[in-house]
Amino acid sequence: MSVAENLAEIRSRIDELARSAGRNPEEVKLIAVSKTKPVSLIKEAVAAGALDLGENKPQEIVSKYPEFEGDSVRWHMIGHLQKNKVRHIIDKAELIHSVDSLALAEEINKRAEAIGKIQKILIQVNVTGEDSKSGVSPDDAAELCREISKLNNVRIMGLMTISVSGYTYEENRSVFDSLAVLAARIDDMKIDNVSMKELSMGMTHDFDAAIAAGATMVRVGTAIFGARDYGAKNNAN
Numbered sequence: 001m002s003v004a005e006n007l008a009e010i011r012s013r014i015d016e017l018a019r020s021a022g023r024n025p026e027e028v029k030l031i032a033v034s035k036t037k038p039v040s041l042i043k044e045a046v047a048a049g050a051l052d053l054g055e056n057k058p059q060e061i062v063s064k065y066p067e068f069e070g071d072s073v074r075w076h077m078i079g080h081l082q083k084n085k086v087r088h089i090i091d092k093a094e095l096i097h098s099v100d101s102l103a104l105a106e107e108i109n110k111r112a113e114a115i116g117k118i119q120k121i122l123i124q125v126n127v128t129g130e131d132s133k134s135g136v137s138p139d140d141a142a143e144l145c146r147e148i149s150k151l152n153n154v155r156i157m158g159l160m161t162i163s164v165s166g167y168t169y170e171e172n173r174s175v176f177d178s179l180a181v182l183a184a185r186i187d188d189m190k191i192d193n194v195s196m197k198e199l200s201m202g203m204t205h206d207f208d209a210a211i212a213a214g215a216t217m218v219r220v221g222t223a224i225f226g227a228r229d230y231g232a233k234n235n236a237n
C-alpha cells in the first residue's frame with residue numbers, strides 16, 4: 001500500500017471512530033509521525049494532504065525543515081526535548097507536545113521571546129507512572145500548568161500522553177480517560193493563559209481508544225509510513 005492509500009484508510013478510520021463516539025471527526029487532527037523516514041516518503045504524505053508532521057528529535061526537524069519550506073507544513077515536536085536543543089527548533093515548531101518541567105518551559109519562553117514568538121505547548125503527563133517515561137505525574141500537572149502560565153511567551157494548549165505498548169483496548173482507554181479527566185479538572189481551575197482544548201493521545205496501535213476517550217490529536221507513524229528501521233545509520237532512537 002502507498003502512503004496515500006494508508007492515509008486515506010486512517011482518515012476514514014478516524015472518521016468512523018469519531019462518529020461512533022458521538023464526536024465531530026473534524027475535532028480530531030491527524031499528525032503524521034515522520035521520524036526516521038526519508039524526505040521522499042514524507043513528500044508523498046504531504047502531497048496527500050498530511051500537513052501536520054511529527055518528529056521526536058530536534059535534529060530531524062532541523063534537517064528536514066528546509067526541504068518543506070514551500071509546503072506549508074506544521075512541525076510538531078513530540079519527543080523528549082533537552083533544554084540545549086530548544087534554540088534549534090524554536091522558529092520551526094508549531095506545537096511542542098512534550099513539555100514536562102518548568103525549566104524546559106522557561107528555556108522555551110526565553111528562546112520564543114528572543115524571536116518574538118508565542119510558542120504553543122502541551123504538557124506531557126506520565127499517566128502510567130513508568131520510570132522510563134517522560135512526563136509530569138498527574139498529581140503535579142496542575143501546579144506545573146500554574147507555574148508555566150506565568151511565562152509570557154509560551155501558551156499551554158492542553159495535555160499529551162503516551163500509553164504502554166502491548167496494552168489492551170480497555171487498558172489504553174483507561175489511560176486516555178484519565179488524561180481527559182485530568183484536563184477537565186485543570187480546565188475547571190480557570191488558570192489564566194491555560195487552555196485544555198487539545199488532548200494529544202493515541203498512536204498506531206491505540207488511536208481507536210484515544211479517539212473514544214476524546215483525543216483531538218492522534219500521532220500516527222507506522223500505519224502511514226510503515227515500520228521504522230532503527231538499525232539504519234543515524235536513526236538510533
Ligand SMILES: *Cc1c(COP(=O)(O)O)cnc(C)c1O
Pocket residue numbers: 033035056078079162202203204205219220221222223
Ligand atoms: C513514534 C511516536 C509516535 C508514533 O508511533 P507509531 O506507533 O509509529 O504510530 C507517536 N508519538 C510519539 C511520542 C512517538 O515518539
